[in-house]
Amino acid sequence: MSISVLGGGAFGTALAIALSGQRPVTLWARDPADMQINRENKTRLPNCRFPDALTVTGDLAQALAAQTILLALPMQQLRGFIKTHAYMLAGKSLIACCKGIELSTGAGPVQIIAQEVPDAHAAILTGPSFAVDIARGLPTALTLAVADEVVAKALQAQLTTPALRLYRTKDTVGAELGGALKNVVAIACGTAMGAGMGESARAALMTRGYAEMQRMAAYRGADPDTLAGLSGFGDLTLTCTSEGSRNYRLGLSLGRGEVFDAGTTVEGAATAQAVAQVARQAGLDMPITMAVAGLLDKSLDVKAAVHSLLTRPLKEE
Ligand SMILES: NC(=O)C1=CN([C@@H]2O[C@H](COP(=O)(O)OP(=O)(O)OC[C@H]3O[C@@H](n4cnc5c(N)ncnc54)[C@H](OP(=O)(O)O)[C@@H]3O)[C@@H](O)[C@H]2O)C=CC1
Numbered sequence: 347m348s349i350s351v352l353g354g355g356a357f358g359t360a361l362a363i364a365l366s367g368q369r370p371v372t373l374w375a376r377d378p379a380d381m382q383i384n385r386e387n388k389t390r391l392p393n394c395r396f397p398d399a400l401t402v403t404g405d406l407a408q409a410l411a412a413q414t415i416l417l418a419l420p421m422q423q424l425r426g427f428i429k430t431h432a433y434m435l436a437g438k439s440l441i442a443c444c445k446g447i448e449l450s451t452g453a454g455p456v457q458i459i460a461q462e463v464p465d466a467h468a469a470i471l472t473g474p475s476f477a478v479d480i481a482r483g484l485p486t487a488l489t490l491a492v493a494d495e496v497v498a499k500a501l502q503a504q505l506t507t508p509a510l511r512l513y514r515t516k517d518t519v520g521a522e523l524g525g526a527l528k529n530v531v532a533i534a535c536g537t538a539m540g541a542g543m544g545e546s547a548r549a550a551l552m553t554r555g556y557a558e559m560q561r562m563a564a565y566r567g568a569d570p571d572t573l574a575g576l577s578g579f580g581d582l583t584l585t586c587t588s589e590g591s592r593n594y595r596l597g598l599s600l601g602r603g604e605v606f607d608a609g610t611t612v613e614g615a616a617t618a619q620a621v622a623q624v625a626r627q628a629g630l631d632m633p634i635t636m637a638v639a640g641l642l643d644k645s646l647d648v649k650a651a652v653h654s655l656l657t658r659p660l661k662e663e
């Protein structure tokens with residue numbers, strides 16, 4: 347069965363390159379001309395050549411001839427896009443490849459797909475993976491979450507490559523929360539490192555951040571084991587420790603008091619605000635998330651954020 351990837355950013359391009367080693371793949375982008383001429387995405391993923399089996403198009407109808415559609419758009423753009431094109435997406439397998447929580451509703455990507463295209467098979471592909479690693483064919487393992495076991499097995503087989511190993515789960519809520527929440531913790535870790543607080547502080551933020559991820563996951567009915575897997579703990583580890591992560595780099599610049607490029611896709615920024623809202627409404631204790639949200643909306647500076655974390659009442663771990 348054919349595959350199309352919608353979204354010509356770094357991740358969509360990387361997935362299209364990786365999957366087209368196995369079969370023909372169509373990559374849809376709203377501005378495809380440069381990629382069609384150069385057979386490379388010079389803006390978002392330079393120095394990764396397109397295989398011959400990869401077709402780049404700006405014609406959405408052509409891309410939507412495929413049954414399996416990977417949606418590699420930024421999180422806050424997802425609903426608008428699929429709402430506009432819902433009539434063409436009906437009945438397909440729609441696999442969200444974005445990480446985040448919608449600011450206006452608190453929904454995750456699978457929930458959004460299910461709301462906007464109810465008769466599609468809604469899935470998410472998530473886990474520790476930098477686009478450049480996937481495009482270069484480096485070994486990578488990801489979580490594929492789909493509620494329907496039969497669909498899950500078929501998609502797992504279709505999207506696995508010799509270098510890209512997929513583990514499946516039915517827990518779509520846990521998978522989407524892991525990928526969304528780890529970005530918020532990565533901003534916190536980057537901030538700590540940028541402000542010179544050291545590796546021990548980062549380890550504390552990762553661990554206590556993970557406790558917050560588990561708390562939100564339990565509130566939303568996710569399986570704690572999913573959070574301990576690739577989509578949660580796995581991606582937390584990668585994103586909180588590597589300058590390859592844009593979320594971590596945003597944190598570094600916050601910690602250093604530098605300006606960060608506003609055009610960069612940093613999913614944890616909107617997600618921090620979205621999660622803070624949900625946590626406030628639900629009465630969940632998520633102090634690291636609140637500190638990150640405060641840093642980003644400028645209601646806290648780094649010194650005040652650290653003070654807010656270190657002066658909390660003492661408690662059991
Ligand atoms: N990069 C990575 O290593 C990884 C990214 N992801 C996730 O993938 C998602 C996408 O990130 P990434 O590809 O890196 O982001 P990029 O910033 O590289 O690209 C975003 C792309 O989305 C396109 N886009 C934005 N809005 C729309 C819209 N309304 N309709 C159509 N296209 C749109 C942009 O198009 P245009 O160029 O025309 O503006 C651009 O090509 C994020 O949720 C991210 O968390 C997940 C794992 C790894």
Ligand SMILES: O=C(CO)COP(=O)(O)O
Pocket residue numbers: 445473474475476529581584585590591592593594611612613
């Ligand atoms: O999600 C990612 C790695 O798994 C990519 O991280 P950034 O979006 O922070 O660059």
